[in-house]
Amino acid sequence: MDRSQDILLRGTLGGGQARAFVISSRNMVEEARRVHDTSPVCTAVLGRVISAAAIMGCQLKNDEDRLTLILDGKGPAGRVVATAARDATVKAMLENPQVALPVRADGKLDVGGAVGRDGMLTVVWDQGLKTPYTGKTPLVSGEVAEDLAMYYTTSEQTPSMVSLGVQVDPDGSVLSAGGVLVQVMPGCSESMIADLEMRAPVLADISRLMGEYGGEGLAEALFGELEWEILERMEPRWKCDCSRERIERALISLGAQELRTMIQEDHGAELTCHFCHASYRFDEKELRALLTEALAAP
Ligand SMILES: [Zn+2]
Incomplete structure (x- = not known):
């Protein structure tokens, strides 16, 4: 397996007690950075949002369906919009791609500061119906992963563990990027929930782990002991569908x-x-x- 290649894995844990998605998205995020000429913090914003959009988009049923994430947190980066399709292609934009912010005390890029916390996360599932299904939740931190976890818990009543991360090189290019989404299904055992919760702290450092293990390797390291079964492998890609x-x-x-x-x-x-x-x-x-x-x- 070529670890330099982006990959999106969709699978189940514990014979269907939970479903899990793992994305390694370095190349896709680097392409987004090139297109929008983003500052390091905006590269991280865009990278986290498109990685999440790809994961969510691959759950669509038809080729024409679209999933759109809109983060409007009134932060200096402005509104962020990402749209994904069933085949894990994504496009995205943010209003102020060159905004620069000081790194946080812990050395991480201040994604929450750039996105802002005073606003909403909107998720639009456009699945060919007259009116697309739209879910909205107030932003928790603007860090994207926490906001999505809140969306899934409150708007879709699906307890979810979300981790997203982008590591930016001092020269501005993307070193590694990726994300994990785990969703607990009804009837999931207490022991499975405990096993998943035990893994949550590890996921805080997702971008570094992704760089080290690659998507396939990280999924195995995280879920190998939990009956990890891969249902689908896709290649997430940056692609605009304008014409x-x-x-x-x-x-x-x-x-x-x-x-x-x-x-x-x-x-x-x-x-x-x-x-x-x-x-x-x-x-x-x-x-x-x-x-x-x-x-x-x-
Ligand atoms: Zn376009």
Whole structure:
């Protein structure tokens, strides 16, 4: 097994008493850093959020389904949004990617300080229904893992252990990144719960452990004695799903008035994707075609 490769494992413990997800996401986080040119603390914010999104996204049923995490904690990094699909591809953005903060007293990057604690974590499960299912919980610490554990406990009534971490090199690049999610199923034995709780302190240092063991190795070290059974192996990847067609649909949905303004005042439009910074240009003629569609829309 190549430890330098990102991996997402989905499996069960104790014959289904709990389910567990382990992600090793160094390359995916490094790509996110490159795309958004993030400061070290924002690399950690983005890395934790996309690692979590990949884990949650792989629980979707269909290819078109999407899982979106939104952290709005009023911290200096601003709003953070990440979207994942069933195949463990993710895209994400944060409002102020270059914000720098002093490291904490314990030497760790101040993720909670960057995200802020005065706000909400929103989870949107878009599974092809008319209205996507949305769960909201107040942020606990802005450290992401704790906030997600709270979301699962209060919004989905699923006791969960969440650990997420990103180690950033002094040169700014990502050394290691990853996460673990363990969810206790109804009927889980007391001894299994005790076994899991015993492992919680180890997980505090997840990014270093991930760098040392790799995803597969860390899962084995943590869960090897708990009937760890791998159900699926995936490769999590950074991938934006924007396209000219999607941007066209967004322009049409702005409405005729907005399109007329773009045509008459700006003689064209240039739109940039917030997730990957790809830019899409539309000249007057193209905008007129979209205006015709907007007018024809019901
Ligand atoms: Zn894009």
